[in-house]
Structure formats: structure tokens, C-alpha cells
Amino acid sequence: MPNTTLKKIGVMTSGGDSPGMNTAIRAVVRACAFYQIKCVGIRMGYEGLIQNQMSELGARSVKHIINRGGTILQTARSKSFRTKEGREKAYKNLKNNELDGLIVIGGDGSFTGANIFYQEFGVPFIGIPGTIDNDIFGTDYTIGxxxxxxxxxxxxxxxxxxxxxxxxxxxxxxxxxxxxxxxxxxxxxxxxxxxxxxxxxxxxxxxxxxxxxxxxxxxxxxxxxxxxxxxxxxxxxxxxxxxxxxxxxxxxxxxxxxxxxGGNPTCMDRVLASRLGVAAVEGLLEGKTNLMAGLRSNKIVFTPIEEAIKKHNEIDQELIKVAKILAV
Incomplete structure (x- = not known):
């Protein structure tokens, strides 16, 4: 792993919840512990960043959550973060807590917010796709x-x-x-x-x-x-x-x-969330930013966040044909 000045990473869940978010949080926290980086959990997504609702998480902080639905960090949609003033307050709290980067687990709305934050303040971040809809471009499957x-x-x-x-x-x-x-x-x-x-x-x-x-x-x-x-x-x-x-x-x-x-995440979602959580931490360590970690053809890939936001996964036309044939 290349040398880096990265010392502390913040992790949050944002937007709608999806099964496997806790697994992703666990993977991020334990990957940070493995690479000897501090990890800070941000509660209630961007609203928690604005309200300074943060606490340090260690490897034992995330025990027994791999099988739990929902998100221990909770999630919310923040109206305040949509304003310049709200984002300035969030950035001030981020600097006061000495965070060198962010990992955002959520959907395209969450990534849009992270992208704006990056454009305005240069905050390095990696997105992890967490949504049950599976419509985010850049990954074959989304967590949940x-x-x-x-x-x-x-x-x-x-x-x-x-x-x-x-x-x-x-x-x-x-x-x-x-x-x-x-x-x-x-x-x-x-x-x-x-x-x-x-x-x-x-x-x-x-x-x-x-x-x-x-x-x-x-x-x-x-x-x-x-x-x-x-x-x-x-x-x-x-x-x-x-x-x-x-x-x-x-x-x-x-x-x-x-x-x-709701509900306990399946094996597939647990493995996916674990892989993407580790990949996000390693991506930041390698100097990657403004990207989303995803899985394509069972390989980890990084997609520019603007592509992940603007484009959408397309429905497989073969599946539509299969559905029609089987409905006889």
C-alpha cells in the first residue's frame, strides 16, 4: 500500500437504508484498523456532519452487526446540506475533527451531495452504492x-x-x-x-x-x-x-x-458490502477520490462519481423476453 498522509477517515450512511449497510460500515472500520487509520462514524448522514454528531469507531465497536439490517449510524436526508451555509458548517466540523477523507454509503442523491462537497472544498471521498433499487451505474449489484x-x-x-x-x-x-x-x-x-x-x-x-x-x-x-x-x-x-x-x-x-x-442481509449482500468497504478504504489510501467503488464481472472497479450519478443501469432485455416466454 503506497505511503499516504491519510490519518483519519469518516464513514456515513445517507439516504434510504438498505440491508447490508451495517456490513459495509463494519468493513470500513475494520479495514481502517488493519491499515492503522482512525475511523470516525458520522450519525444521521450529512445532517450529522453539520450537527457534529461523530464518534470514533474501533474494530470491536462494530462486532455483531454484520447480520443486522438497517444502519447503526442511522440515516437521513438533510435539507441543510443543500445550502452553501450548511456545507460550510459541515466542512468546518470535518476539519475540526481532523478528517482526511470520507466514505459515503448511499445512492445517487448521497453521491450528488458528496460530489458538490468535493467540488467546493476538495474533500476526498469514495462512494459505496447502498440501495435496494440496483439502479446505480458502475456496479452490477448494489448493497441491499x-x-x-x-x-x-x-x-x-x-x-x-x-x-x-x-x-x-x-x-x-x-x-x-x-x-x-x-x-x-x-x-x-x-x-x-x-x-x-x-x-x-x-x-x-x-x-x-x-x-x-x-x-x-x-x-x-x-x-x-x-x-x-x-x-x-x-x-x-x-x-x-x-x-x-x-x-x-x-x-x-x-x-x-x-x-x-428491512431484514438480515443475505450472504451475497454481506460479501458484496465487505468487499466494497475494504475497497473504499484502500482506494482512499491509494489517493483515489470522487469515485464510487463497485463490482463488475466479480471484480472491484472504481467509477467517476459523476458517471455514477448521471447514468443508470439498464434493464436486461433478455430478462424481459424470459418473463414473457414463461408467462404462457
């Missing part, structure tokens, strides 16, 4: 995505038991305001009849044709997975339209909501 998928699949499996018992059509809304990664993968894995996501053009006619076709083939229950950002309409409007078209159907709606954010 796999856990959220498994949570959704378990829920849909349970819903299917009820759907089959009562000959019902269930519309299941999953998270994904601008991205359909959770809906598409969980829909395929749970055998959904239809999957509605914002990345493809959907229509009620196509949905009704699919339901009619399944009915004619002898199917007496169906699961429709809908991303919350679906442009065709919200899950309740879609259910009402289906009831109007098929008055004999027993149509129900389930919104999974924030249960998708």
Missing part, C-alpha cells in the same frame, strides 16, 4: 438489492398460497420508483403472470389479453408484479380496471412497502 429480492420472493410465495386457494388475482406492488429491477427479477423468480415496470411500454389491453389467455388455458389464479414507478398507473387503479374488465375475478392488492428495506 439481493436481500430485497429475497424478501419480495418470500412474500409473493405466501401470497400465491392465498391466490391459489381462493382463485384470486393479486396485484403486488414492489419498490422501484424509477427502476424495475426488483419487479422484473422477483416476478420471474416467483412465476408472475405479468410484470409491469417503468422501463417498458405496458398497456391495459396487453394485460387483459394475458389474463384472458391464462384463463382460457385453465389458470385459475394469477400474480401481477408492479413496480411502484409503473407509468401505466398505480396498483390500485390497475386493480380497479381489471375488476371492471373481468367482473367475475376476485382481485386483491398487496403493497409490500418498507418490509423490502
Amino acid at each position: 438489492y439481493d436481500t430485497a429480492l429475497n424478501t419480495v420472493i418470500e412474500a409473493i410465495d405466501r401470497i400465491r398460497d392465498s391466490a391459489t386457494s381462493h382463485n384470486r388475482v393479486f396485484f403486488v406492488e414492489v419498490m422501484g420508483r424509477d427502476a424495475g429491477f426488483i419487479a422484473l427479477s422477483s416476478g420471474i423468480a416467483s412465476g408472475a403472470q405479468d410484470i409491469l415496470i417503468p422501463e417498458k411500454e405496458d398497456s391495459l389491453d396487453e394485460l387483459f389479453k394475458s389474463l384472458y389467455k391464462s384463463e382460457q388455458s385453465g389458470k385459475n389464479s394469477s400474480i401481477i408484479v408492479v413496480a411502484e414507478g409503473e407509468e401505466l398507473g398505480n396498483v390500485y387503479d390497475l386493480a380497479k380496471a381489471t375488476e371492471a374488465r373481468f367482473p367475475d375475478y376476485d382481485v386483491r392488492v398487496t403493497v409490500l412497502g418498507h418490509i423490502q428495506r
